Amino acid sequence: MSDTRELLYREALNEALIEEMTNDETVFIMGEGIAERGGSYKVTVDLLEKFGPKRVIDTPIAENGFTGAGVGAALTGMRPIVEILFIDFSMLVLDQIVNQAAKFRFMSGNTARVPLVLRTQGGVGNGLAAQHSQSLEAIFYHIPGLKVVMPSDPYDAKGLLKSAIHCDDPVIFIEHKLLYMNKGMVPDKDYVIPFGEASVKREGEDLTIIAWSAMVPKALKAAEILKEEGISAEVVDPRTLVPLDKSTIIESVRKTEHVLIVQEAIRRGGVASDISSIIQEEAFDYLDSPIAILAGKNIPCPFNLNLEKLVVPQVEDIVKAARKSAYK
Amino acid sequence: MAKKKTINKDFLISLYSTMIKIRKFEEEGTKLYRQGHIRGYFHPYWGQEAIASGILSAMNKDDYVTSTHRGHGHCLAWGADLVRMFSELLGREDGYCKGLGGSMHIADYTKNNLGANGIVGSCVPIAVGAALGIKIRDENKVVTTFVSDGGCNIGSFLEGLNLASAWKLPVLFVIENNQYAVSTPIESSTGETDLFKRGLSFGIEGIRINGNDVLEVYETANKYIDYCGKNSYPYIIECLTFRKSGHHINDPGTYLPEDKVNFYRNNDPLNIGKKHLTKLAGLSDEEINNIEQETDKVIEEALKVALDKPEMEAKDFLRLVDEY
Ligand SMILES: Cc1ncc(C[n+]2csc(CCOP(=O)(O)OP(=O)(O)O)c2C)c(N)n1
Numbered sequence: 001m002s003d004t005r006e007l008l009y010r011e012a013l014n015e016a017l018i019e020e021m022t023n024d025e026t027v028f029i030m031g032e033g034i035a036e037r038g039g040s041y042k043v044t045v046d047l048l049e050k051f052g053p054k055r056v057i058d059t060p061i062a063e064n065g066f067t068g069a070g071v072g073a074a075l076t077g078m079r080p081i082v083e084i085l086f087i088d089f090s091m092l093v094l095d096q097i098v099n100q101a102a103k104f105r106f107m108s109g110n111t112a113r114v115p116l117v118l119r120t121q122g123g124v125g126n127g128l129a130a131q132h133s134q135s136l137e138a139i140f141y142h143i144p145g146l147k148v149v150m151p152s153d154p155y156d157a158k159g160l161l162k163s164a165i166h167c168d169d170p171v172i173f174i175e176h177k178l179l180y181m182n183k184g185m186v187p188d189k190d191y192v193i194p195f196g197e198a199s200v201k202r203e204g205e206d207l208t209i210i211a212w213s214a215m216v217p218k219a220l221k222a223a224e225i226l227k228e229e230g231i232s233a234e235v236v237d238p239r240t241l242v243p244l245d246k247s248t249i250i251e252s253v254r255k256t257e258h259v260l261i262v263q264e265a266i267r268r269g270g271v272a273s274d275i276s277s278i279i280q281e282e283a284f285d286y287l288d289s290p291i292a293i294l295a296g297k298n299i300p301c302p303f304n305l306n307l308e309k310l311v312v313p314q315v316e317d318i319v320k321a322a323r324k325s326a327y328k
Numbered sequence: 329m330a331k332k333k334t335i336n337k338d339f340l341i342s343l344y345s346t347m348i349k350i351r352k353f354e355e356e357g358t359k360l361y362r363q364g365h366i367r368g369y370f371h372p373y374w375g376q377e378a379i380a381s382g383i384l385s386a387m388n389k390d391d392y393v394t395s396t397h398r399g400h401g402h403c404l405a406w407g408a409d410l411v412r413m414f415s416e417l418l419g420r421e422d423g424y425c426k427g428l429g430g431s432m433h434i435a436d437y438t439k440n441n442l443g444a445n446g447i448v449g450s451c452v453p454i455a456v457g458a459a460l461g462i463k464i465r466d467e468n469k470v471v472t473t474f475v476s477d478g479g480c481n482i483g484s485f486l487e488g489l490n491l492a493s494a495w496k497l498p499v500l501f502v503i504e505n506n507q508y509a510v511s512t513p514i515e516s517s518t519g520e521t522d523l524f525k526r527g528l529s530f531g532i533e534g535i536r537i538n539g540n541d542v543l544e545v546y547e548t549a550n551k552y553i554d555y556c557g558k559n560s561y562p563y564i565i566e567c568l569t570f571r572k573s574g575h576h577i578n579d580p581g582t583y584l585p586e587d588k589v590n591f592y593r594n595n596d597p598l599n600i601g602k603k604h605l606t607k608l609a610g611l612s613d614e615e616i617n618n619i620e621q622e623t624d625k626v627i628e629e630a631l632k633v634a635l636d637k638p639e640m641e642a643k644d645f646l647r648l649v650d651e652y
């Protein structure tokens with residue numbers, strides 16, 4: 001089709017930012033090294049030239065402070081996008097996000113709104129070690145008042161970031177460091193992806209694999225291998241964990257009767273466990289095997305690359321778990 | 329507490345040797361990185377060697393030190409073993425952290441080196457806590473915590489300053505002001521670029537010195553480590569310096585202004601150290617060359633040993649999971 005073209009994940013995000021900042025002058029962005037340098041992952045290139053230093057702000061290393069400033073600006077008519085370089089550093093801003101941003105709408109009896117997007121980036125990379133490799137979506141998932149978005153490809157990244165900027169509530173928008181250079185088709189024309197709509201990334205009959213963020217391309221690779229073995233896997237990407245599209249998940253499980261949930265984050269207290277409990281409650285009668293979860297190991301991420309591979313699910317692990325779950 | 333050292337020939341040589349060791353370690357590390365033997369983050373300490381060498385040689389080995397993401401120099405000046413340093417960068421089990429930590433997390437808790445840290449500023453309150461323990465145990469020790477200009481803007485640093493003054497703790501805050509936080513120049517991240525003044529509003533005195541002159545660094549450190557210990561009170565030494573390259577190995581640092589790059593190239597801490605050796609210790613060029621060649625040999629041998637070290641085995645690692 002002539003009205004789509006191939007973009008990198010980071011380029012798709014960049015386009016969403018440019019479009020939204022062009023459309024709405026209350027949108028501005030701040031973070032470390034995002035203006036002059038265009039961001040560590042080049043998501044914010046050209047923004048400074050296009051929109052100037054008032055709306056594209058290089059911050060000091062003061063995450064709690066500038067995130068709080070984002071909350072204040074959001075409460076008073078702006079639509080800030082705050083970039084936290086690594087999700088690991090978002091642990092420094094938990095008060096502003098959890099106690100402040102997430103609460104104001106409720107505590108004010110719905111008179112206050114906090115249209116803030118916190119863009120951040122998580123997951124295991126290549127030897128970045130324990131303080132730069134975490135998947136912490138469960139922490140935000142746990143907090144009422146926050147939306148949690150984790151796009152897995154360029155198309156979703158652009159459409160979801162635009163929705164995040166339109167959203168009147170705080171959104172935790174979690175990118176993945178290994179996805180920035182992935183390619184995908186993105187339409188020329190303007191589009192948004194509403195929150196709460198899962199995407200069936202691949203249709204199948206024998207088994208549902210639920211995965212998000214960087215686990216989606218891995219699950220899709222696993223599905224290719226499974227196909228050769230005669231197992232037809234459906235891959236469902238919720239795309240937004242809050243709100244969660246339960247109906248697409250349940251519908252898929254009813255069809256395949258087998259389900260494997262794959263998450264990069266460590267298993268304990270993770271989102272996969274919660275999705276599993278939802279399926280168990282709402283589709284128990286349709287299940288033909290126990291709900292399987294493949295997750296990161298309950299341990300900090302090691303620096304050594306060979307050991308790092310052991311702590312998060314790899315394609316072969318997904319294939320193995322899927323075989324078992326589908327009884328094949 | 330501060331060591332009493334006479335500034336004689338041997339001592340000047342030891343200050344210089346530490347600097348040259350750090351420089352060459354970073355040079356070899358860079359090669360390993362380019363060859364793909366080292367992955368992840370690697371923030372070279374080069375350009376700032378005089379600070380680690382000067383400050384840490386003024387401390388006693390039972391004092392404590394905390395470092396930053398740019399920590400190789402601190403570890404080496406604290407006396408780290410080269411084989412275990414290289415092994416850690418290479419992810420080998422013989423490394424200081426068994427290959428689990430890597431460049432950004434090298435520590436030696438058995439030697440009171442509380443380690444590098446991947447979170448800017450977070451070492452500062454930790455240093456304060458170490459000093460609190462010293463005070464509670466009634467010991468005569470000092471804690472030195474390193475931070476750079478970027479780290480001076482984060483809450484951890486500012487809260488740490490206040491805690492150290494409120495509780496009257498022997499903490500030496502060393503600000504390695506290399507004037508950049510990644511690509512962000514200091515002028516655009518704070519309205520007060522005299523960073524030692526950060527302490528004044530908390531009742532902490534401070535001084536700014538030439539961080540590239542190892543002797544000036546040593547003498548200042550010696551004086552104020554003594555001050556911190558004797559008075560059980562914090563102090564700030566701001567060392568003006570500059571990175572010798574980009575923020576990390578993969579950053580070409582093209583944003584660094586040429587005049588500053590040139591100025592600091594001409595004021596390289598190694599050259600200043602060399603001048604001291606010639607003028608104050610009377611060493612000939614040949615003698616200085618010999619020190620360098622000796623260091624080359626030691627580094628080369630350590631690297632060879634480290635490259636032969638094994639990684640932690642998967643089964644041993646997986647056993648750790650049960651502990652978490
Ligand atoms: C809390 C936190 N925010 C951001 C980062 C990412 N980061 C790593 S080093 C660095 C720059 C630090 O600058 P500075 O403190 O001046 O140290 P230098 O690199 O100059 O030694 C940044 C922003 C981090 N590691 N921790």
Ligand SMILES: [Mg+2]
Pocket residue numbers: 476477478504505506507508509510
């Ligand atoms: Mg700096």
